Amino acid sequence: MQLEQQLSKAIQDAAGTYSDQIQIELEQPAQLIHGDYSTNVAMKLARVAKKNPFEIAMDLKAQLERKELPINQVDVVRPGFINFFIDWDQIQLNEATVNEWATNPRKVVVEHTSINPNKSAHIGHLRNACIGDTLVRIHQLAGSEVEVHNYIDDLGNQLADTVTALLHTESSKPAARFGDYCWEIYSSLNQAYEANELSTDVRDDILHKLEAGNNSIAWLGYAVADKLASEHIEEMGQFGIDYDLLVWERDIVGKGFWEEAFEKLKQTDVFFKQESGPQAGCWVIRTGEDVEDDLEESAHLADKILVRSNGVLTYTAKDIAYHMWKFGLLERNFLYKPKTNELWTTNADGIEAEFGQADAVINVIDYRQEYPQKVVKQALFAAGYEEQANQLHHVPYGVVSLSKQTAKRLGLEVQADKDVYAMSGRKGIGIKINDLITEMKQAVRVQSPQANEQTVETLTFAAIRYNMLRYNTTSDIVFDLDEATQVTGNTGIYLVYTYARANSIAEKAEGANISADGASFARAADSERALLKHLSGWTTTFQKAVHTLEPNLICTFAFELASLYNRFYSQCPVLKANEDEQKRRVLLTQLVIQKLEDVFAILGLPSQKKI
Template identity: 25%
Template sequence: MYRILISESINALSEAIKSLGWEIPDEIKVEEPPNPELGDVASSVSFQLAKELKRSPMEITQEILKALKIPDIFSKVESKGPYINFYANYNEFSSLVLNSITEDYGKLESNNTKIILEHTSANPNGPLHIGHIRNSIIGDSLARVLKSAGYEVETQYYVNDMGRQIAMIVWGLLNLDYNMDPFGKPDHEIGKLYFNVNEKLRANPEIKDEVSALLKRYERGDDPELEKMFEGVVKNCLEGISTTSKRLNVNHDAFIWESRFIKNGSVANILKSLDEYIQKNEVVYMDLNSYGIEKELILIRSDGTSLYATRDLAYHKEKSEGSDRYIDILGSDHKLAIDQLKVPLELLGAKAPETIFYEFITLPEGSMSTRRGVFISVDELMNEAVSRAMIEIEKRRTDLGESERLKIAEIVGIGAIRYYIARLSPEKHIVFKWDEALSFERGCASIQYAHARACKLLENANYDRNSLKIDNFDLDDKIEIELVKLMSKFSAAIEESARINRVHNIAQYSLDLAGGFNKFYKALPVIDSEKEDLRLLIVDKFRITIRNSLELIGIEAPESM
C-alpha cells in the first residue's frame, strides 16, 4: 500500500506538468526521503525538467506547486529547495493500509509467466550438508517470493544418477563386504559406503577403471540388473534427502533424472543439431575460443560416454522450452560451466538461464568434503539447532509441558537456520557460527517473538475484529506512523525481491518490521487506552504481515514462545 503514495504523487505531478504545457518525463522520479520530516515521498522531477526547459529546478518547482492539485491521501505538499515533498494524510492513509491487510496480504495478481527454478540438486551420494544448505534455502525462498509476486513457479531438483559417484557406490555394493544398516537413514548409510569406496580407491587406483566400466554399462542401457542397482541407490538417497528437506521446509515440485536425456534421445538429438560446430579427436568437443572462452566444452569422452555437461545441456534446453523464464541456483564455482553452456544453447535456439551464484558456507575450522567425510550434515545441524533452542525455551517457559516446548524449539531452531542463510546476499561468503545463528536477542528468534507477543496481546484483549468500532484512523504518534508505514511497504518489498531475484531484502524487511512493532509495544499502551480499538487493529495487521513475511523465507511464526 505504500505504493499508493508514490502512484498518487506521480499522477498529481503528471497532471500539473501537463497543465503547464510541458512534456511529461517518461519516468517521474519519486522516492522516500531519508528523513521523515522531509515528507513521506519526495520527487526530484524538477531536475528532470530543468535541461529541457532551460530553467532552474527551483523555478520549476514553484510553477508545479502552483498548478498541483493535492490528492486526498496527502495533507500537504511543500518544497524543500527544488524537491517536491508530499506529506501523507494519516487518517486516510492508515485507513487504506489497515483495511487492505487481509490474511493473504502480499499475494499479488498473476502475471501469467511461468518460471522453472532449479535448486539444491545435490549429488545423491550422501546426506545434505551445510555446504548444500545455502542453495536449498535461497532456491526455496525465492520460489515462495516469486509465487507471491504472481508468477507460476515449478521447482525442480536435477538428479545426477549418471555421475561417477553413483557408479562408485554401486561398485561398493558389488565388491565390498559392507552392509548398510536397514534402520539407518538411507542417505547417511549411502554416504558411509561412498566414504569407504573412496578409501579403497585411494589405496588401489586401478579400481577407477572398474568404476568407469560400470558407468559405461549403465549408459548403454542394456543391463536391467545394473540399472536397477543404480536406480535403487539414487532412490534410497533421495528418500533421505527429501526427509531432510521437508523438515527444513524446503519443497520440490519435480525430480528430473539426468539419465532420461540419454534414454529419450535428447542428448543424441543435440549432438546431431550441433554437428557443424563440434570437432572430434579422442573426444567430441566444441572449441569456444571464438566466443571468448578459452576452455573447450567436451561433450563425449574417448570411451563414447556422455559427460555431465552434455546431459545438462539437454536439461537446460528442456527447461527453456517449458517455461517463459528459468533460473539456476548455483555455487560460484559453476560460472565457467554456465558460460560454456550458453554458447550451444544459443546455437540451439534456446534461452540462457538466469543464474544466481552464491558463495560457500564454511565452518570456522575450514571447508567440507563429502569424499573425505568432513562435513556437518543438515540433519545434525537441525538437531543441534533445535537442541540449543530447547535449552532457551526451558529457561523461559517453565509453564509449558515438554511436548509444547519441543514444538516451539523445532520452529525456532529451523527458523534460525533458514534466517541465518537468507539474511545475506548470495555474493557474501558465510562462516557458520552457532552463537550468531541461534541468538535469541538478534535475528530470527527476535522476529518470531514479536509475532508471539502480538498473538498474546490479542488473546489478552479477547480480540474480535468484528466488534471493533473505529471512527478515527488518525495516527498522532510517530511510532504508530512508522509501524503502519512499514506494513504498507510489504508488497513493494515482494516486488523488489522478485525483480532482483534475491531474498535477503525480505529477511531484512522482517527484521525491520519486528523492530517497529517492538518499539510500538514498549512505548504505547494498547488495552484500556483511549485508542484501544485502533491499536488492537494495528497489532492484528502486524501479526498477519510479519507471519506472511516470514513465510516467504520458509519460517514458521509461532503463536507462543
C-alpha cells in the same frame, strides 16, 4: 493502485513533456521530519529543462497539491527535494500483494536442490533448497504457475564413487540411515584413493557401466540413487520443501533428447567438430568470451566441449538438451510415474503427463557452476531461441562454512589461527541436515530455556530456514549455531517471538473489548508513523524480490518490521492508552500480524501465536 505507483504517476503527469526523459524514483527518508516519501525528480528535470531545480520543485508542488492524492502535506527542501507527508487514513495497508501475471499467467519451472545421490544431504544443500523453495513461493504469490524440478544426476562420478565405496570399503560407525552410512564410506573411499590403496580406474569402470545401463552395476546404482534421493526428499520435507517432478539424468539420455538438440545445434555456426589440437574429435560450442593467453584457460573459455572424441556426452550437453525440453522446444518427451500422491518422477516405463512447456526457467545452482549455465544460455541463443534464452535465469549462491565454535562442537579439530572451516564431503567434514536439526534444538533450549518442545520445534526450523535466506544469495555463509538461535537480532526466532507478542496484544485487546473500528492515524506518534511507512513499502519490496530473485529482501523487510513493532510496543502502550490511541494501536498490531503471516508463508517459516 499502490501508493508509490500513485505518487509516481502524479509526478510523471506533473513533469509534462520532460517526463519521458527522466526516471522517477521515490524513497523513504530515514528521518520522519523529511516526510514519508521523497523524490529528487526536480534535480533530474533541471538537467533536462535547464532550469533551477528549486523553482521546478515549487512548480511541481503546486501541481501535486491540486491532485487528489492521499497526502497531508508537500514540502520542498533546497536544492529541490520534494517531501510527501501521507494521509494514512486514506491508505489500504492490508490489501493483497499484486499478482503481476494474474491477467496473463505464465509458467515458471524452478529447478533446485538437485543433490548428487551419493550420501546424506548437508547444510549447503539445504541452503540451495531453502532459496529455491522461497523463490517458488514468491512466484506463486506473483501469479505464476510454478513447477518444481529436482534433477538427479545418477550417471556422474559422485554416484560411481558411492557404488565403488559400497563394493570395496566398510564402516563400523553406527548409522541410522543409508545416507549416513554412505557419508562415512564416501570419505573412506577418498582416503583410499589418496593413499593409493585403490585406483580411480575402479570408479571409472563403474561409471562406464552406469552410463551403459542394463547391467548389474547399473541396476545397483539406480537402486542406491533412488534410496538416497528418497532420503533427501524426506529431509527437505521437514522444512516444508517439496517438488513436483524428479528428473533422472538416465532418462534424459534414454529418451534421446541430446540427439534432437544435436541436430538443432549443428545448424548453427558456433557448434562444430574440432579437427585438430587437444580437442580433436570433440564437438564444441564457442561461447565468444575473451580468453587469456594461457592455453588451458583458453581451451576452457573459448570452446566448451559437449561431446568428447569417444562420443561420450558431457554434463553440459545433457543440460542443454534438458533445458530445450523445459521450454517445450523438443518433440520428444519423458514418461512419468507417481512417486507419492504429490510427487512424480521420470521413468522409462511410465505414462504420458503434462510437464515442462515453461515460459521462464529459474535454476538455483551454486556460483561455481556459473560458466556451464552461461553455455546453456549461449546454446539456446545459437539455436535461435532468443526469447527462451532471455528467460533462463541462474540464481547462484555462496558456499556454507562453519564457525570455529560450531566446528568444535561437532567434534572437528580446530586451529587457533583459523576461524572458518569449509565443509568437504570427500573428507567427511560438514553438518548433515538431521545432525543440524539435533544440534539446533539443543542450542534453542539453551537460548530459550522456558520453551516447551513444540516451541523448540518451531524455533529450530524457523532459525535454520531464516539463516539460510537472510544473506544475499551470492554471499558465502559462516554458519554459527549460537548466532542463529539468538532471541534478539536478525534471526528467525526474533520474528517468531515478535509474532507471538503481537498476537498476545491483539488477544488481550479483544478480551478487553477494544476494537480497531474507526481508527484514525491523524495524531500518530513517530513510532506509529514509522510502522505505517514501512508497511506501505511492502509491495515495492515484494516486486523487487520477484524481479531480482533475491529472497533476502523479504528477510530484511521482516526484520525491520519486527524491530519497528518492538520499538513501537516499548513506546506506545496499547491497553492503557486513551480510546483513540487504543483503536489505532490495535489496528497497527493487526496490520503487523497480517504482514508477518505473509512473510512467514513466503519464507516458509513456522510460527506460533503463543509461546
